[in-house]
Amino acid sequence: xxxxxxxxxxxxxxxxxxxxxxxxxxxxxxxxxxxxxxxxxxxxxxxxxxxxxxxxxxxxxxxxxxxxxxxxxxxxxxxxxxxxxxxxxxxxxxxxxxxxxxxxxxxxxxxxxxxxxxxxxxxxxxxxxxxxxxxxxxxxxxxxxxxxxxxxxxxxxxxxxxxxxxxxxxxxxxxxxxxxxxxxxxxxxxxxxxxxxxxxxxxxxxxxxxxxxxxxxxxxxxxxxxxxxxxxxxxxxxxxxxxxxxxxxxxxxxxxxxxxxxxxxxxxxxxxxxxxxxxxxxxxxxxxxxxx
Amino acid sequence: xxxxxxxxxxxxxxxxxxxxxxxxxxxxxxxxxxxxxxxxxxxxxxxxxxxxxxxxxxxxxxxxxxxxxxxxxxxxxxxxxxxxxxxxxxxxxxxxxxxxxxxxxxxxxxxxxxxxxxxxxxxxxxxxxxxxxxxxxxxxxxxxxxxxxxxxxxxxxxxxxxxxxxxxxxxxxxxxxxxxxxxxxxxxxxxxxxxxxxxxxxxxxxxxxxxxxxxxxxxxxxxxxxxxxxxxxxxxxxxxxxxxxxxxxxxxxxxxxxxxxxxxxxxxxxxxxxxxxxxxxxxxxxxxxxxxxxxxxxxxxxxxxxxxxxxxxxxxxxxxxxxxxxxxxxxxxxxxxxxxxxxxxxxxxxxxxxxxxxxxxxxxxxxxxxxxxxxxxxxxxxxxxxxxxxxxxxxxxxxxxxxxxxxxxxxxxxxxxxxxxxxxxxxxxxxxxxxxxxxxxxxxxxxxxxxxxxxx
Numbered sequence: 001x002x003x004x005x006x007x008x009x010x011x012x013x014x015x016x017x018x019x020x021x022x023x024x025x026x027x028x029x030x031x032x033x034x035x036x037x038x039x040x041x042x043x044x045x046x047x048x049x050x051x052x053x054x055x056x057x058x059x060x061x062x063x064x065x066x067x068x069x070x071x072x073x074x075x076x077x078x079x080x081x082x083x084x085x086x087x088x089x090x091x092x093x094x095x096x097x098x099x100x101x102x103x104x105x106x107x108x109x110x111x112x113x114x115x116x117x118x119x120x121x122x123x124x125x126x127x128x129x130x131x132x133x134x135x136x137x138x139x140x141x142x143x144x145x146x147x148x149x150x151x152x153x154x155x156x157x158x159x160x161x162x163x164x165x166x167x168x169x170x171x172x173x174x175x176x177x178x179x180x181x182x183x184x185x186x187x188x189x190x191x192x193x194x195x196x197x198x199x200x201x202x203x204x205x206x207x208x209x210x211x212x213x214x215x216x217x218x219x220x221x222x223x224x225x226x227x228x229x230x231x232x233x234x235x236x237x238x239x240x241x242x243x244x245x246x247x248x249x250x251x252x253x254x255x256x257x258x259x260x261x262x263x264x265x266x267x268x269x270x271x272x273x274x275x276x277x278x279x280x281x282x283x284x285x286x287x288x289x290x291x292x
Numbered sequence: 293x294x295x296x297x298x299x300x301x302x303x304x305x306x307x308x309x310x311x312x313x314x315x316x317x318x319x320x321x322x323x324x325x326x327x328x329x330x331x332x333x334x335x336x337x338x339x340x341x342x343x344x345x346x347x348x349x350x351x352x353x354x355x356x357x358x359x360x361x362x363x364x365x366x367x368x369x370x371x372x373x374x375x376x377x378x379x380x381x382x383x384x385x386x387x388x389x390x391x392x393x394x395x396x397x398x399x400x401x402x403x404x405x406x407x408x409x410x411x412x413x414x415x416x417x418x419x420x421x422x423x424x425x426x427x428x429x430x431x432x433x434x435x436x437x438x439x440x441x442x443x444x445x446x447x448x449x450x451x452x453x454x455x456x457x458x459x460x461x462x463x464x465x466x467x468x469x470x471x472x473x474x475x476x477x478x479x480x481x482x483x484x485x486x487x488x489x490x491x492x493x494x495x496x497x498x499x500x501x502x503x504x505x506x507x508x509x510x511x512x513x514x515x516x517x518x519x520x521x522x523x524x525x526x527x528x529x530x531x532x533x534x535x536x537x538x539x540x541x542x543x544x545x546x547x548x549x550x551x552x553x554x555x556x557x558x559x560x561x562x563x564x565x566x567x568x569x570x571x572x573x574x575x576x577x578x579x580x581x582x583x584x585x586x587x588x589x590x591x592x593x594x595x596x597x598x599x600x601x602x603x604x605x606x607x608x609x610x611x612x613x614x615x616x617x618x619x620x621x622x623x624x625x626x627x628x629x630x631x632x633x634x635x636x637x638x639x640x641x642x643x644x645x646x647x648x649x650x651x652x653x654x655x656x657x658x659x660x661x662x663x664x665x666x667x668x669x670x671x672x673x674x675x676x677x678x679x680x681x682x683x684x685x686x687x688x689x690x691x692x693x694x695x696x697x698x699x700x701x702x703x704x705x706x707x708x709x710x711x712x713x714x715x716x717x718x719x720x721x722x723x724x725x726x727x728x729x730x731x732x733x734x735x736x737x738x739x740x741x742x743x744x745x746x747x748x
Contacts, residue, residue, distance in 0.1 A: 106694075107694070108694030108696065111693075115695075131648070133648050135647060135648030142648070242655065243654060243719070287695050
């Protein structure tokens, strides 16, 4: 046996290294084994892996997977860590639950807790429509300004979040802007006149169309939008004598709004967000603008 | 060695009165409070650039000293050398001199050997522990932490540092020693770039010492050099080099060979200074002189040789290299001093809120929102006034914690205040306007400002 091996042993001339005896097209493989320490580390990792299989979940089985003797799972770890977080929060949360909005406002630490929580909830749930900073867009109100369709106190905001607007909630804000033009309540000329009136309202004076429009407005619109377009929060009817226009303040947009009506929807967040979260979002939204 | 060790161990215990709101430790890196204190100087994380200045000063200072005096840093001030010297001193105190130690190493494990070795290593570990212990005092209030350590009531961080530094001191100074200089220290590798012919280096005087050879008492010194080849210089060298072969990378300029050689020279009644601090230029000059004098040299008594070389011993301090280093050192130093003296006690940072950039209000005005951070580095509570320049201010609301509107911006001593500011201006001209926030303290008349912009 040894002699056989000796016989096969062949030293490569150039490098002086023993060959393995493998040869391909005249190329001979040299026998340069991996370093001993490397081999040992490799073997140790194999042993380690076996230990790992025993201790931790590792192998798939037909019905699931091996559990490991410690019964460790990532789900448990997540639960433990969540419990720790809840534990840490609970001090604040208990206080938060026991306080009404005025009390929270009076306690800067508690207020910041609520506002920070509200910001996170807002960015996850509300930002899709209202924008990441609550800046809004056409059809979705800007929450940073001082114009509130349904009221801008924390309580008002909380209520709107809870019931939504034209949503499935029984107490939701249900009023909507009828399609005056399309529904045949106003002629196209009348719609145009009202739009002219509204665009020039802040200037206060205007031509014949303005005067005609004013007459139409007073007959058809003041019941919701109030005299002089002051708005009506009970109805959710926007102020029209300011420079904030949810659907655009140029004449064409206004004509479109009057012709086709508007009925933007905000879902009810009751059932989707916990009451804690809704109250926190209300505080956050209230802090964005000049909440009332 | 004692001076440097003394500074290291005692510095954290120095006190420096800074008033009620801040610690009174003279040198303290307060990581949790995010402050650095050095006597009258106080540094916030925002001012870490000052640290860069310190590092530049240290580096240039090192180059400067190296160009002037050779490897003085390595030989005298480097912690590695200082602690190695201390450890060697302990070793010698317990186990005797080098020969005794070698004998002890080779002997069997007798009880004597065991207790000597044990005492040595235990004292090393103790010194290491004290070193690590002193280190953590720089990061904590020393007396308080000392009490805590005595009562075994310290955090894992502190304990970890003490253990790590104990062990690193033990291994570095007890075992690695000069190997650190030879194999680990980058400075040893490039310092020869700082050397020139006028740098003070440890040098053997071959023209006086050679040809070397054993010398019998009473035999003549004629026709031979003064080196008696006793190898004292080689034996004492902590780096294990033979200085007679000239300057080598390993040499740390500790001067032990000089002392050893001077002892021997005194014993054989020859002038000292066969090995000494000297510059290469001096040596060259002397060599050419001795060549010129070579004809009459044989008859000359050794004393004249000594005078001869002493007269040649001069140092050119002012060289382009040293002057440049000195200039850099001076300018960086001045800049640092300037930065520290003019360091403002109030700083203002303003971030314009970007989501949304601006808000149009019902009456057509436009509102921008800003986040303000005010750094009050003074040791008193401050109440600032805020004003805005560059835009017509219709309304300026400052909201403190809890979104409470405030008139004055109250920032407690030695802390950072955060405020939200709402600025309302006319909405007629669209675009971006450069504005400036100005913060003033009505009491001290101090002010700070920050540029920002208003969008509409």
